[in-house]
Amino acid sequence: MEEENKTQTTTTNAGREENVIYIGKKPTINYVLAVVTQFNSGAGEVTVKARGLAISKAVDVFEIVKNRYLTNVRDKEIRTSSEELTNEDGTKTKVSAIQIKMVS
Amino acid sequence: MEEENKTQTTTTNAGREENVIYIGKKPTINYVLAVVTQFNSGAGEVTVKARGLAISKAVDVFEIVKNRYLTNVRDKEIRTSSEELTNEDGTKTKVSAIQIKMVS
Numbered sequence: 001m002e003e004e005n006k007t008q009t010t011t012t013n014a015g016r017e018e019n020v021i022y023i024g025k026k027p028t029i030n031y032v033l034a035v036v037t038q039f040n041s042g043a044g045e046v047t048v049k050a051r052g053l054a055i056s057k058a059v060d061v062f063e064i065v066k067n068r069y070l071t072n073v074r075d076k077e078i079r080t081s082s083e084e085l086t087n088e089d090g091t092k093t094k095v096s097a098i099q100i101k102m103v104s
Numbered sequence: 105m106e107e108e109n110k111t112q113t114t115t116t117n118a119g120r121e122e123n124v125i126y127i128g129k130k131p132t133i134n135y136v137l138a139v140v141t142q143f144n145s146g147a148g149e150v151t152v153k154a155r156g157l158a159i160s161k162a163v164d165v166f167e168i169v170k171n172r173y174l175t176n177v178r179d180k181e182i183r184t185s186s187e188e189l190t191n192e193d194g195t196k197t198k199v200s201a202i203q204i205k206m207v208s
Contacts, residue, residue: 052160053157053160054160055159055160055163056156056157056158056159056160056200059159059184059202060200063184063185063186063200075184078183078184079182080163080167080179080182080204082167082171094167096160096164096167097163098163100184
């Protein structure tokens with residue numbers, strides 16, 4: 001019975017995305033503080049994700065975190081991708097995305 | 105004599121930045137075609153660099169090149185940095201930058 005519970009927990013953890021912060025329209029400092037808070041709560045890895053014009057803001061967040069707040073943070077992996085969005089009229093638009101995985 | 109010339113050439117090559125395209129305010133397709141042209145001229149590596157809001161455009165350029173034009177191109181390295189600019193009034197502004205090194 002205990003064994004079964006353990007397995008379930010592991011599966012659940014693998015399925016969800018841990019410590020991911022999506023960069024949107026809020027001020028940059030909001031996301032900076034969100035990342036810092038996650039690391040200070042004991043996270044070993046925090047990932048920021050952004051699409052389109054928010055990509056620049058994601059890079060700002062990473063640079064500000066490591067230069068001003070947590071100098072031991074560095075990028076473990078920076079990946080880009082393309083995502084397809086469906087517009088209200090049914091047409092499709094491609095948009096670039098970035099994910100920056102930070103480790104402390 | 106020949107030996108000396110060889111050494112000089114090597115030094116010169118190490119000093120200059122080869123196949124670097126700076127992303128600015130022109131339309132994205134201009135930079136896409138610049139990258140494609142470099143690869144088609146025999147370059148094994150092409151790097152795009154951008155600062156500030158042009159960072160998103162640099163990611164677009166990379167995604168469009170590899171998804172639509174040269175499907176064997178991939179990113180060898182994606183790096184971010186912070187640069188300090190001096191404004192006209194002497195004050196300083198920090199701006200994030202990205203460089204995406206592509207290989208074919």
